[in-house]
Amino acid sequence: MKDLRLYNTLNRRIEDFTSIVPQKVGMYICGPTVYGPPHLGHVRGPIVFDVFRRLLMQQGYQVRFVRNITDVGHLVGDADEGEDKLQKQARLEQIEPMEVAQTYTDAYNWAMDALNVLRPSIEPKASGHIIEQIEMIQSIIDANLAYQVNGSVYFDVEAYQKEHHYGTLSGRVLDDLIAGSASRELEGQSEKRSAHDFALWKHALPEHIMQWSSPWGKGFPGWHIECSAMSAKYLGLEFDIHGGGMDLLFPHHECEIAQSTAAHKHNPARYWMHHNMITINGQKMAKSLNNGIQVSALFNGDHHLLSRGFGPNTLRFFVLQAHYRSTLDFSEVALEGSEKGLKRLLESFKKLESIVPEKESNVDIEAVEKAIDAALSDDLNTPIAIAQFFELAKFINLAIDKKAALNVQDLEKISNLITVYFQGILGLQTEVEAHSDILDEVMDILITLRSEAKTDKNYALSDAIRNRLKEKGVELMDSKEGTTWKHN
RNA sequence: GGUCGGAUGGCCGAGCGGCUAGGCACAGGUCUGCAAAACCUUUUACACCGGUUCGAAUCCGGUUCCGACCUCCA
Numbered sequence: 101m102k103d104l105r106l107y108n109t110l111n112r113r114i115e116d117f118t119s120i121v122p123q124k125v126g127m128y129i130c131g132p133t134v135y136g137p138p139h140l141g142h143v144r145g146p147i148v149f150d151v152f153r154r155l156l157m158q159q160g161y162q163v164r165f166v167r168n169i170t171d172v173g174h175l176v177g178d179a180d181e182g183e184d185k186l187q188k189q190a191r192l193e194q195i196e197p198m199e200v201a202q203t204y205t206d207a208y209n210w211a212m213d214a215l216n217v218l219r220p221s222i223e224p225k226a227s228g229h230i231i232e233q234i235e236m237i238q239s240i241i242d243a244n245l246a247y248q249v250n251g252s253v254y255f256d257v258e259a260y261q262k263e264h265h266y267g268t269l270s271g272r273v274l275d276d277l278i279a280g281s282a283s284r285e286l287e288g289q290s291e292k293r294s295a296h297d298f299a300l301w302k303h304a305l306p307e308h309i310m311q312w313s314s315p316w317g318k319g320f321p322g323w324h325i326e327c328s329a330m331s332a333k334y335l336g337l338e339f340d341i342h343g344g345g346m347d348l349l350f351p352h353h354e355c356e357i358a359q360s361t362a363a364h365k366h367n368p369a370r371y372w373m374h375h376n377m378i379t380i381n382g383q384k385m386a387k388s389l390n391n392g393i394q395v396s397a398l399f400n401g402d403h404h405l406l407s408r409g410f411g412p413n414t415l416r417f418f419v420l421q422a423h424y425r426s427t428l429d430f431s432e433v434a435l436e437g438s439e440k441g442l443k444r445l446l447e448s449f450k451k452l453e454s455i456v457p458e459k460e461s462n463v464d465i466e467a468v469e470k471a472i473d474a475a476l477s478d479d480l481n482t483p484i485a486i487a488q489f490f491e492l493a494k495f496i497n498l499a500i501d502k503k504a505a506l507n508v509q510d511l512e513k514i515s516n517l518i519t520v521y522f523q524g525i526l527g528l529q530t531e532v533e534a535h536s537d538i539l540d541e542v543m544d545i546l547i548t549l550r551s552e553a554k555t556d557k558n559y560a561l562s563d564a565i566r567n568r569l570k571e572k573g574v575e576l577m578d579s580k581e582g583t584t585w586k587h588n
Numbered sequence: 589g590g591u592c593g594g595a596u597g598g599c600c601g602a603g604c605g606g607c608u609a610g611g612c613a614c615a616g617g618u619c620u621g622c623a624a625a626a627c628c629u630u631u632u633a634c635a636c637c638g639g640u641u642c643g644a645a646u647c648c649g650g651u652u653c654c655g656a657c658c659u660c661c662a
Contacts, residue, residue: 132662141662185660270657276590277658323660345662350591352661376593377662382654386661421611422601427594427655434600437612444611447626475602483602487610497627501618559621566623577625584625 104159104477106341107425109349109372110269114479117371119340125161126335127153128369130327130344130352131223133170134204135185138211139392140378140430141385147416147527148375148424148480149343150217154525155476166334167220168327169208171201171227172310172320184320187309197310201227211395214412216527222334226326230312233321233329237300237314239363246362249291251303251317255358257296264361266296269372270350298355300325324355331368332360342369347384349374375424380405382429393430406432413529414439420482420526441490442528448493449518449530451500458505463495465513472521482526489522547576547583 104117119125129149132142146167156163171186186197212219226233237253240246245260246253257266257274266274277296299322304311311318331339337360344353353372360368377384385392393403401409410418418438422428468488475484492514498504506514522528546565553561566576569585576585 130662133660139662143662145662270591272591272658346593346656347661350657351659375662377656379655384656384661418600426601429600431600433612437600439612441611444626481602483610487602490610494628501627503628554621557621563622570624575624578620578623579626580619586625 104155105479106371106373107479108370109374110367110370112271115371119161120338120370123161125156125163125341126339127163127165127341127343128327128331128335128339129165129167129220129342130348131167131169131220132204132208133185134201134208135189136204138204138208138395139385140395140398141392142208143211143215143395143415144378144419144424144428145343145345145375146212146217147215147419149373150527151420151482151525152343152373152480153218154527155480158520158525164221164335165218166222166224166331168330169201169205169223169225170326171198171205171225172230172326184308184310198227201225214395214399215416216412216529218527224330224334226321226330227310229326229330229333230314230321232333233325234301234314236325236329236332236359236363237321240300240359243362246300247293248316251319252291252299253301253316253322254292254297255300255322255355255362256293257298257358258294260358260362264358266358267354268367269357270354272350272354298351299323300359324352325359327352328356328359328363328368331356332364337364337366337368339369341371341373343373343375346374346376376427378419379427379429380431384427410435410439414442416526417442417486417528420528421486423483424480445489445493445522446530448496449522452496452511452514452518455496455499455506455511457508457511458499459507460505461507461510462505463510465492465495465510465517468492469513469517472517476521476525485521485526489517492517543574543585547585550576551583 105114106117107114127149129145132138149165149167153163153165172184184197186200189197189200209219237246240255241248241253244256246255260266261274266272267277274296278294301314301316301322302319303317304319308320311320331342342353342356357367360366379385380391380393383389383391393405397403397406398415399409399412401407414435418435419428421438421441468491472485472488475481475488478484495504495506495510496514499506518530523530546569550562550565553559553565569576574585574587576583
């Protein structure tokens, strides 16, 4: 095991990572609520935690990676009169709520596959764990830390605060929260004893399609309980890492800690990791701001901020070029920059095998490897790791121009770094998209004809071929090794 | 209003007491019939005002601006 260091939100500092069980890591990541198509905001967490998971695996850990699908429970609008998000969408579309959930679960996983995010070890659905949630709620009631009102159950934050500490993760002080919300409390009647109590179980009105029987009547689980119940079921009462977006830090994760502590007497996770948000023009993407970009739109360019599409590999690279705890500002210009940089890397990687090794070496590949390794182990510093691959690209390009000398060992090491780190951990593809075979053959004919025209100094013809192809979006590029082409 | 975080060159984005981040763009060069592409080289920086220090983008205090959370969110 290597010296892995992580920023732990719980203590607000970078700490050495050690797993509870040697060689094994359990991690739980908050997954999507499947009531809409995946958008850019959904993409960062999965990519970041995917890289982290791959890093752990490469370091020799056996990882159980759990990422849930939320298909029940979140409310729209005020807690008191909210209806289930999934139900609302279903009514609009005139289909079953579970059909909505399935559609968007599939869409989400389609996006994840495209982005080369490994599928979770376990992908539990909230709707499939109603019993576990009910049991957990009952434990909290038994501990006198929850109360029933009209068929709903609420977590009693103030009672909890007497024995424990509410706010360990977010640093919130309950008294401040109560004081700060005094003005809001007047809006609407609440069955809650305190504004900061949160629902564990919500009574369902007859028109709610998604509802289950419980000791408290028909209803559905509250906002936060599913993650606590499912993480405990699959990872144990205390597990290694719990991750999610910073927007979930409060109240979601704070509530999880309170629930688990109340029911299981345990803070569920030892390390809490939070990735930052993707912003557009400095503002985060959010439902309420209506500034999201769907993943499919990113790929096909069907969005007013985009003039064309960008591939999933580019998107993944773009995300990893920033540290996960910084905000990442999205724009087409920034994406283009990433795309070009990535292309530079991939082009150099392709040239690797054509390098004739020298006897002596005048580059230090080992230093690069150490730098990559150190960067990733230092709180997952992917931008530094990527910068090192640009060093390698420079070495490769210089070697081709005979301005640097790489020996056999160097070439092997570089190849290994690409396989293990670039592909294996960063999860980036090195394949440039393939063309169809017949098109390749046709292009070969055109390129040969043009080449013959050039040999005859018939530049009118050779330029005509090049220009007319360009009109169709096919660009020819001459080089010493011959002519290559690309289609935009 | 409360809590927390951030302000780095034209843009994105690392660094967080001394040592080039990196990418994109720009510029110069190589190659080329020309062009494009590719490759090489390379300029510009740490919001503002004080302080600590031999030395600060990096630490401390203040100022200004921005963002996140406190409400569904990845």
